[in-house]
Amino acid sequence: MIASAAASIALTPTPATVNTGGQTSSIQATVAASTGAAVADGTTVTFTVSSSALGSVTSSAVTTGGIATATFTSTNIPGSVTVTATSGSVSNTTLITITAPPNGSLEFVSATPAVIGIHGTGQQEMSTVQFRVKDINGNPVVDGTSVSFIMTGPTGGRLPALGGEYVGQLDATPTTASSSTVNGYADVILNSGSVAGTVTVAASVTSVTGTLTTSSGPISIGGGVPSxxxxxxxxxxxxxxxxxxxxxxxxxxxxxxxxxxxxxxxxxxxxxxxxxxxxxxxxxxxxxxxxxxxxxxxxxxxxxxxxxxxxxxxxxxxxxxxxxxxxxxxxxxxxxxxxxxxxxxxxxxxxxxxxxxxxxxxxxxxxxxxxxxxxxxxxxxxxxxxxxxxxxxxxxxxxxxxxxxxxxxxxxxxxxxxxxxxxxxxxxxxxxxxxxxxxxxSGSAAYCAVSWWDTTTSTWKTTPFSILAGNSVSFAAMIGDVNTNHLPVGTTIVVSATVGELAGTTSRTLLDGLPWGPTEIGFVLTDGDTDSTWDSTAVTVTVVGGDGVAGCTPFITGTIQ
The missing domain is CATH 2.60.40.10 (Immunoglobulins)
Structure with a gap:
């Protein structure tokens, strides 16, 4: 016999305990008339939850054979929620427990920005360091999961008042902090100190197998003003x-x-x-x-x-x-x-x-x-x-x-x-x-001269020289511009003699550099033959200016026996 009016509702959740993160429970409502018989097929049953923050349920269902079925779906928040089923003036409730699955993984997400300025320089001094925690099912952990942080930085834990960097709140523990997850993410703020260097932040959470730990990438503190x-x-x-x-x-x-x-x-x-x-x-x-x-x-x-x-x-x-x-x-x-x-x-x-x-x-x-x-x-x-x-x-x-x-x-x-x-x-x-x-x-050659060392008078001379058979004479040459500075880079200097053998610095190509005076070179001219006849000779210094400037050709004459 089938009655038309609901007199009682019995609720059965399957299962009665679900995890967070969208897990479901089937809510079966058995609706009976006053006679104990099932209500007529098509009887409407409405369902509500005591807290939408904990989950949602099918808003209504109709009976078949006296049974109406709804689905409860959990959110990301653990707790207990009451599901109420109503048909006509009759209602009943059942309790569903929502638990968080164990923490399964912890990963570093970002440090934004990855480079911050030294405290007091007027540059960005804070970096948001973010980690993500997932449960064993790969879903974001429930909101409010506690994450601990430990910072390693260039000052080694110096208090902020003494120029140290710190994480979290400005307190007596600059290297440690904690925060709670939101949608699986946990953030901590790194604040720079007065010392440059690299900072890393390690995060940790508990799990059924122990403690999960991971570290951030390097975060650079630098960028003080130019020194x-x-x-x-x-x-x-x-x-x-x-x-x-x-x-x-x-x-x-x-x-x-x-x-x-x-x-x-x-x-x-x-x-x-x-x-x-x-x-x-x-x-x-x-x-x-x-x-x-x-x-x-x-x-x-x-x-x-x-x-x-x-x-x-x-x-x-x-x-x-x-x-x-x-x-x-x-x-x-x-x-x-x-x-x-x-x-x-x-x-x-x-x-x-x-x-x-x-x-x-x-x-x-x-x-x-x-x-x-x-x-x-x-x-x-x-x-x-x-x-x-x-x-x-x-x-x-x-x-x-x-x-x-x-x-x-x-x-x-x-x-x-x-x-x-x-x-x-x-x-x-x-x-x-x-x-x-x-x-x-610098400019073109303006001062160019050659001289020789007279051993008999111990003086330098620019007059004609003479070299006895088998002997030699020391020479010096100088080349400078109007300020007696050496000529520009690329200038070449070559020494030649019409008679005699040259030794010493007989060629040079000038390099760049700040000039502290003219270019000077020293060389020796030696009698190179075996006879005792006197020969005329000329020593010539040929200067070709670098970078387009004019050179010069100083010379000195003499005789060699």
């Missing part, structure tokens, strides 16, 4: 034919790194260039290797004439003694100062190795950049010179400077360390640091 300790420039050519030609070019490259020698995180930093003579590109930005290059070329103005100093006056006297050359020219009149400048920090000696400047540590104090035309390390204004704050009279040329603070006057070293986080009186947290390079403009 004067790691800043220099170089040129592809040092001695250019700028006194003879305009448009001779050299590539000038700046090499920049932070106080720890890291260059790979300064990309995009602007470097400015300046030239005492000639012309140079104004600025360029650093690449991923911490370098940038510009073109320097010869043109007016040429280098400024300055006063000869000790070694140069000695050179002038020597040229007169050895070759009879009388001149007031000297090498530094051909020298050119190039400058590169970048915003950064002054150099200091990190005496305690904490990666920070501490009061009392030795610094290299910089004033504003200037063209050191006379190469004395002091800034000259045409009347006085400023040597690290010590002012004295000077007659040297005015030296242009870069007025970094726009106060209309040259400012020398300020007596305190300048850089990020500085605390000295009137210190600059962002300092224009600079570095010079000396190159040269």
């Amino acid at each position: 004067a300790t790691h800043f220099n420039i170089a040129s592809s050519r040092i001695n250019l034919a700028g006194l003879a030609f305009s448009g001779k070019e050299a590539t000038v490259t700046a090499y920049v790194a932070d106080r720890f020698g890291n260059y790979n995180v300064l990309q995009g930093t602007a470097v400015s260039f300046y030239a005492e003579a000639g012309a140079i590109d104004r600025s360029n930005t650093l690449d991923s290797a911490g370098t940038t290059s510009v073109i320097f070329r010869t043109q007016v103005p040429i280098p400024t004439n300055v006063t000869a100093i000790g070694w140069e006056t000695t050179l002038q006297a020597d040229l007169n003694t050895y070759y009879g050359v009388v001149t007031t020219a000297h090498p530094r009149d051909g020298w050119v100062t190039l400058l590169a400048a970048v915003m950064g920090e002054e150099a200091f000696n990190d005496a305690n190795g904490n990666g920070l400047y501490d009061a009392g540590e030795t610094i290299v104090d910089l004033g504003e950049p200037f063209y050191d035309k006379d190469d004395d390390g002091c800034r000259n204004d045409g009347v006085t010179k400023n040597c690290a704050g010590v002012i004295s009279p000077s007659t040297e040329p005015f030296e242009e400077y870069i007025d970094t603070n726009a106060n209309g006057q040259y400012d020398g070293p300020n007596g305190v360390w300048d850089g990020p986080g500085c605390t000295g009186l009137n210190c600059q947290t962002s300092k224009m640091i600079w570095t010079p390079l000396t190159v040269a403009f």
Whole structure:
């Protein structure tokens, strides 16, 4: 007998316990009338769950033979959920337990970004390190699964207050932290300290077989601001034919790194260039290797004439003694100062190795950049010179400077360390640091001479010489431009004699380099025959200038027995 009205509902979940992650349980509702007989087929039964956060159930089903079946599907959250079935005015409940399957795997996902800046440099100082945890079925673990982290970094666990990096919260345990999963992912924040280096973060979770552990990829802490300790420039050519030609070019490259020698995180930093003579590109930005290059070329103005100093006056006297050359020219009149400048920090000696400047540590104090035309390390204004704050009279040329603070006057070293986080009186947290390079403009041969050593008078002479049978004479030759500097790279020098045998330096090809005077060579001419007749001879030095400049052909005559 089949009744039409529901009087009772009996619920049976199969199974009564399911795992998280979309596992299902079949809920069978047996609906009977007051007589105990099954209700009519097609009777509607509705189903609800006590918490949709834990799972979902088929909203309704109709009976067949008095039975209606619904499906419960779990979410990713463990717990207990009540399923209620209702037909008409009759309802009943059953309990389903949702459990999390054991942790099955742990993997590193990412560190974003993988390179962060040193604390206090104004760059990105935090990296989000992410791991993923899956259960034994390969599904994301339930939300709230605890993951522990241990960090290994360059300071070895130094507290943040002392410049150390840390993970998680700013507390007394900088190397450890923990977090809970969301959708299977667990994140921890790495915060940089004041020391550059590589950091790794290890994550661990428990499992039925023990503890699962894995490590992040390397995360780099670097990218402090440019440091004067790691800043220099170089040129592809040092001695250019700028006194003879305009448009001779050299590539000038700046090499920049932070106080720890890291260059790979300064990309995009602007470097400015300046030239005492000639012309140079104004600025360029650093690449991923911490370098940038510009073109320097010869043109007016040429280098400024300055006063000869000790070694140069000695050179002038020597040229007169050895070759009879009388001149007031000297090498530094051909020298050119190039400058590169970048915003950064002054150099200091990190005496305690904490990666920070501490009061009392030795610094290299910089004033504003200037063209050191006379190469004395002091800034000259045409009347006085400023040597690290010590002012004295000077007659040297005015030296242009870069007025970094726009106060209309040259400012020398300020007596305190300048850089990020500085605390000295009137210190600059962002300092224009600079570095010079000396190159040269040379020209065609202007001073060329050959002399010989008279053993009877112990003097060098440029008059005709004579060599007795079987004897020899020592010679010297010099070649210099208008400033008595050696000629540009590629210049060739060849010595020849019409009679006699030559030995010593009889040929040379000049290399590049800063000229500190003329090229000088020494050689010997020996009587090479066995007779005692006197023969006339001439010693000739043939100079072919490199880089297009003019050479010369000095010679000296004599006789050989």
